[in-house]
Amino acid sequence: MALLEVRDLKVSFDTPDGAVRAVRGLSFDVEAGQTLAVVGESGSGKSVSTQTITGLTRGATVSGTAYFDGTDLITADQSTLRHLRGARIGMIFQDPLSSLHPHYRIGWQIVEMIRAHDSVISKKDARKRAAELLTLVGIPRATERIDDYPHQFSGGMRQRVMIAMAMALDPALLIADEPTTALDVTVQAQVLNVMRRLQQQFGTAIVLITHDLGVVAEMADEVVVMYAGTVMERAPRRDIFYRNHHPYTQGLLASLPTRSGERLTPIAGSPPSLISLPKGCPFASRCPHVFDKCRTEAPPLADIGPRHQSACWLPVQASEAIAS
Amino acid sequence: MSDVLLKVDNVRKEFPTHAKEVVKAVDGVSLEVFKGETLGLVGETGCGKSSLARCMAHLYDVTSGSVSFEGTEISALSRRAMRPIRREIQVIFQDPYGSLNPRRRVGSIIGDPFAIHNIASGVARKRKVQELMELVGLNPEHYNRFPAEFSGGQRQRIGVARALALRPKLIICDEPVSALDVSIQAQIINLLADLQRELDLTYVFISHDLSVVRHVSNRIAVMYLGKIVELAPTDELFGQTRHPYTRALLSALPVADPDTADSREQIILGGDIPSATNPPAGCRFHTRCPKARADCATAEPLMIAVLDDTDNHRTACHYPLTLGEDLSTAVPDLKAS
Numbered sequence: 001m002a003l004l005e006v007r008d009l010k011v012s013f014d015t016p017d018g019a020v021r022a023v024r025g026l027s028f029d030v031e032a033g034q035t036l037a038v039v040g041e042s043g044s045g046k047s048v049s050t051q052t053i054t055g056l057t058r059g060a061t062v063s064g065t066a067y068f069d070g071t072d073l074i075t076a077d078q079s080t081l082r083h084l085r086g087a088r089i090g091m092i093f094q095d096p097l098s099s100l101h102p103h104y105r106i107g108w109q110i111v112e113m114i115r116a117h118d119s120v121i122s123k124k125d126a127r128k129r130a131a132e133l134l135t136l137v138g139i140p141r142a143t144e145r146i147d148d149y150p151h152q153f154s155g156g157m158r159q160r161v162m163i164a165m166a167m168a169l170d171p172a173l174l175i176a177d178e179p180t181t182a183l184d185v186t187v188q189a190q191v192l193n194v195m196r197r198l199q200q201q202f203g204t205a206i207v208l209i210t211h212d213l214g215v216v217a218e219m220a221d222e223v224v225v226m227y228a229g230t231v232m233e234r235a236p237r238r239d240i241f242y243r244n245h246h247p248y249t250q251g252l253l254a255s256l257p258t259r260s261g262e263r264l265t266p267i268a269g270s271p272p273s274l275i276s277l278p279k280g281c282p283f284a285s286r287c288p289h290v291f292d293k294c295r296t297e298a299p300p301l302a303d304i305g306p307r308h309q310s311a312c313w314l315p316v317q318a319s320e321a322i323a324s
Numbered sequence: 325m326s327d328v329l330l331k332v333d334n335v336r337k338e339f340p341t342h343a344k345e346v347v348k349a350v351d352g353v354s355l356e357v358f359k360g361e362t363l364g365l366v367g368e369t370g371c372g373k374s375s376l377a378r379c380m381a382h383l384y385d386v387t388s389g390s391v392s393f394e395g396t397e398i399s400a401l402s403r404r405a406m407r408p409i410r411r412e413i414q415v416i417f418q419d420p421y422g423s424l425n426p427r428r429r430v431g432s433i434i435g436d437p438f439a440i441h442n443i444a445s446g447v448a449r450k451r452k453v454q455e456l457m458e459l460v461g462l463n464p465e466h467y468n469r470f471p472a473e474f475s476g477g478q479r480q481r482i483g484v485a486r487a488l489a490l491r492p493k494l495i496i497c498d499e500p501v502s503a504l505d506v507s508i509q510a511q512i513i514n515l516l517a518d519l520q521r522e523l524d525l526t527y528v529f530i531s532h533d534l535s536v537v538r539h540v541s542n543r544i545a546v547m548y549l550g551k552i553v554e555l556a557p558t559d560e561l562f563g564q565t566r567h568p569y570t571r572a573l574l575s576a577l578p579v580a581d582p583d584t585a586d587s588r589e590q591i592i593l594g595g596d597i598p599s600a601t602n603p604p605a606g607c608r609f610h611t612r613c614p615k616a617r618a619d620c621a622t623a624e625p626l627m628i629a630v631l632d633d634t635d636n637h638r639t640a641c642h643y644p645l646t647l648g649e650d651l652s653t654a655v656p657d658l659k660a661s
Contacts, residue, residue: 041507042476042505156596184368184597185532185534185576185577186368186573186593187596188578189575189592189593190593192578193590211506214577214579214585217578217579237582241581241582255506256580257538261540261558264514264539267507
């Protein structure tokens with residue numbers, strides 16, 4: 001059994017304009033010690049789905065299951081979730097500045113986090129642990145800087161503090177939502193390196209949410225490509241890049257700037273509204289290979305190879321021919 | 325491609341802080357922008373690329389040095405004297421949400437340049453605006469809509485249309501695609517390329533995203549802490565990288581190709597960019613450079629052609645990289661010998 005098993009997750013938000021169906025039947029597994037990258041563009045539902053799993057979407061209508069180590073996170077009560085979050089499931093978000101309290105010292109915030117989950121640890125030991133964690137994520141002179149305030153840290157250092165907090169209690173799963181999007185590339189490389197190292201050291205599973213296919217190629221074991229609240233394609237990393245099937249995956253890769261400076265191939269149009277989704281495949285209106293069936297019937301996520309699934313009516317061979 | 329359109333000569337731009345210090349955002353930059361080219365300007369947060377761009381467009385007064393456009397010095401011109409030249413130099417900004425007034429209709433936003441410069445009014449203006457909308461791929465019938473009714477990519481097209489209104493010669497694009505999703509980003513990059521060809525435009529293209537800059541630029545200038553550290557034709561910058569910082573920047577760029585990602589050399593720089601109020605002496609990069617030596621900390625390197633490079637390729641480094649040199653195993657040695 002996988003560490004995390006999400007099945008048919010649906011999340012919608014009521015708005016004055018109608019229900020926004022942000023996630024529409026999402027299923028995926030995360031194996032222990034592996035990195036699953038969830039990739040998609042703005043509004044694809046990639047962040048909402050993991051926020052829902054960790055109980056952070058208040059006021060949403062949620063259905064489906066998400067079993068983490070035998071506990072269904074969707075139906076779990078707040079106190080169970082509060083125990084799991086932090087202790088067993090660590091989280092890092094895009095903006096490290098707004099995730100740290102500006103009025104409290106870095107060390108205090110980490111100590112507080114450790115003591116919230118460990119009632120027997122002494123303040124002194126927790127502080128020692130905090131300093132160790134800061135060293136672990138590569139903060140220089142950690143024993144001095146532990147008493148700094150967040151504003152005294154640079155963006156990259158703050159994100160490393162967030163990783164230190166997320167890893168403080170040796171969680172089995174780390175959810176990283178665009179952890180390096182706000183960072184410069186050289187700092188991003190440092191942070192990704194820290195995440196990779198910690199994963200090897202502690203065997204943590206990572207769900208990495210990103211829009212950056214470069215980060216996916218560097219970090220992922222498995223990849224889920226999301227569009228309009230649902231999975232378009234799911235496969236091991238190399239298959240997503242070299243043997244992909246779904247026209248949306250192909251479109252994303254073709255949109256990337258190339259070395260050669262040749263003309264790019266963008267995906268025409270823009271994503272559909274999640275309030276009034278068209279019938280059929282959500283990508284139909286932008287798909288270069290669309291045919292009648294796509295407009296009337298949404299394709300299911302079907303097996304097309306080992307560990308490889310795609311939600312597209314195109315036969316496997318036809319898609320390969322088009323891609324080459 | 326030898327006609328110089330814009331020349332930046334030893335430009336400095338300082339900003340006072342309330343602690344009575346100065347941030348040296350741009351600290352002695354010289355470069356030329358040739359007619360018809362795209363000059364890429366890359367660097368990380370706080371390296372001064374946007375400040376330099378604003379000095380180029382005379383949106384900022386320079387602290388010292390000069391900027392000249394087609395031979396006319398513009399950095400000291402008054403607003404009034406700048407006006408005719410303003411028509412020739414336009415800017416496209418990053419944020420397609422923040423750079424358009426949400427309460428004004430798109431037609432009047434794009435028509436502003438015509439009104440300000442007294443070029444067309446009434447029906448003539450509307451016709452010109454609709455032509456522009458068509459040119460950038462917007463539906464001219466959406467003339468009366470508000471910015472909020474457009475998607476991010478469409479709003480960036482509005483920004484492009486506004487910049488094109490007065491048929492400028494030079495467009496400074498300040499992170500024009502950074503806020504957009506990749507599929508939309510590609511649409512805007514293609515649009516800018518088409519317009520450059522059709523309208524004979526020159527671009528200065530600023531981005532923190534090296535893969536975008538590589539795609540669009542003929543030449544690229546790499547900035548670090550207010551200075552240009554390397555300036556070269558795009559292929560040379562990538563194929564014959566001389567400056568250790570450029571190499572580190574290239575190696576940090578995630579590549580959307582698993583085979584390359586698994587096999588390439590990665591240089592992880594230590595530490596963070598130092599403060600621009602008190603930059604390191606000597607070469608500014610010496611505090612993080614994997615191959616720094618004692619003299620890097622004292623003597624500032626000049627922008628020159630190094631090794632067997634031609635004058636097109638200039639680098640500010642005492643110990644430039646040779647072809648195939650492995651930087652990932654280099655160790656700094658700052659002790660004086």
